[in-house]
Amino acid sequence: MNNEILELKQRFEDELAKIDDLQELENIRVNYLGKKGLVTDLLKRMSTLSAEERKTFGQKVNELKGIVGDRIVSRTAELRDMAIKQEIERMKEFDLSVPADLGRGSYHPVTLIQRQCENVFRSMGFTIEDYSEIVTDYECFEAVNIPKDHPARDMQDTFYLNNGQLLKSHTSAAQNAILRKYGKSLENGVPIKAIFPGRCFRNEATDACHENTFFQMEGIMVDKDISISNLIYFMKAMLSEVFQKDIKVRLRPGFFPFVEPGFELDISCLICGGEGCPSCKHSGWLELCPCGMIHPEVLRMGGIDPEKYTGFAFGLGLTRLVMMKYGIKDIRDLNSGSLKAMSQFTDDE
Numbered sequence: 001m002n003n004e005i006l007e008l009k010q011r012f013e014d015e016l017a018k019i020d021d022l023q024e025l026e027n028i029r030v031n032y033l034g035k036k037g038l039v040t041d042l043l044k045r046m047s048t049l050s051a052e053e054r055k056t057f058g059q060k061v062n063e064l065k066g067i068v069g070d071r072i073v074s075r076t077a078e079l080r081d082m083a084i085k086q087e088i089e090r091m092k093e094f095d096l097s098v099p100a101d102l103g104r105g106s107y108h109p110v111t112l113i114q115r116q117c118e119n120v121f122r123s124m125g126f127t128i129e130d131y132s133e134i135v136t137d138y139e140c141f142e143a144v145n146i147p148k149d150h151p152a153r154d155m156q157d158t159f160y161l162n163n164g165q166l167l168k169s170h171t172s173a174a175q176n177a178i179l180r181k182y183g184k185s186l187e188n189g190v191p192i193k194a195i196f197p198g199r200c201f202r203n204e205a206t207d208a209c210h211e212n213t214f215f216q217m218e219g220i221m222v223d224k225d226i227s228i229s230n231l232i233y234f235m236k237a238m239l240s241e242v243f244q245k246d247i248k249v250r251l252r253p254g255f256f257p258f259v260e261p262g263f264e265l266d267i268s269c270l271i272c273g274g275e276g277c278p279s280c281k282h283s284g285w286l287e288l289c290p291c292g293m294i295h296p297e298v299l300r301m302g303g304i305d306p307e308k309y310t311g312f313a314f315g316l317g318l319t320r321l322v323m324m325k326y327g328i329k330d331i332r333d334l335n336s337g338s339l340k341a342m343s344q345f346t347d348d349e
């Protein structure tokens, strides 16, 4: 008799250990404690026993009944807990309101490089100017010596607004305003030294190296006796600082209506090491920074006497510089809005 109880207890424990579902647990409860259950059966058998046997047997069966009941209650609680946890896990997969686990925030790579350039130029005494993205035709073209119908306008497929204004197609659009803003200080012997980074827009067909929205950083310096050597010095200082090494550059003659003489400053392509790749149009060089000596007409339109003062200007391709620095092969990645891609860059200052 006693053995029968022990065997039943063992069988119950074995069955209980195998299940992981509340429905199966309910089946077990019915199978053991239900009206026709195994434990209930044992209790029913008591009537057939002698008074002496009934006492000890009854005690043992009731003990078993208690144990089975307790174990079912505690297992029910465990399984409910597990089910809730599973449900929470499942909901996590679909709950769009749960913030993405992106860890620490980060700056866009263009912001990082822009700040780096700003710091270098600030340390060399330049002021940093901000300028509007919507400008007039005069600011963007006429004031930089590109009159209406000048063929140079074709180089910049411009987005015009209905009111005649336009999205600035180059940061040179701020030159006139800055020359006017600081022109007076020249009389007091203070040179104009300013950089003005900004977003530019052109109606470009996009590919790995062209975008309709990109960043430039323009710089000007005007004073008595400013020459091309000043220009080369500042550009080399800035690039060496950004890349933390001496950068190979070359100057080619280039035509821009607002500079005379004008140059293209190229740096060797850091992606392919100068061998040629889609990012450098297979030339090994990247046009990074057109520049030159500010055209006397541009100075005059900015209220500055070109007989007294000269200056240089450059239009750094900030977006290009970012691609070079970080080895980004496709310019379109920068405007992709992909946090996964764009949050990989950190300020290594």
Ligand code: DAH
Pocket (backbone or CB within 6 Å): 169, 170, 171, 172, 218, 219, 256, 258, 259, 262, 290, 291, 292, 293, 313, 314, 315, 316
């Ligand atoms: N604004 C010109 C462009 O986007 C670039 C440029 C060329 C700027 C020569 C300059 C410069 O300041 O001197 O095409």
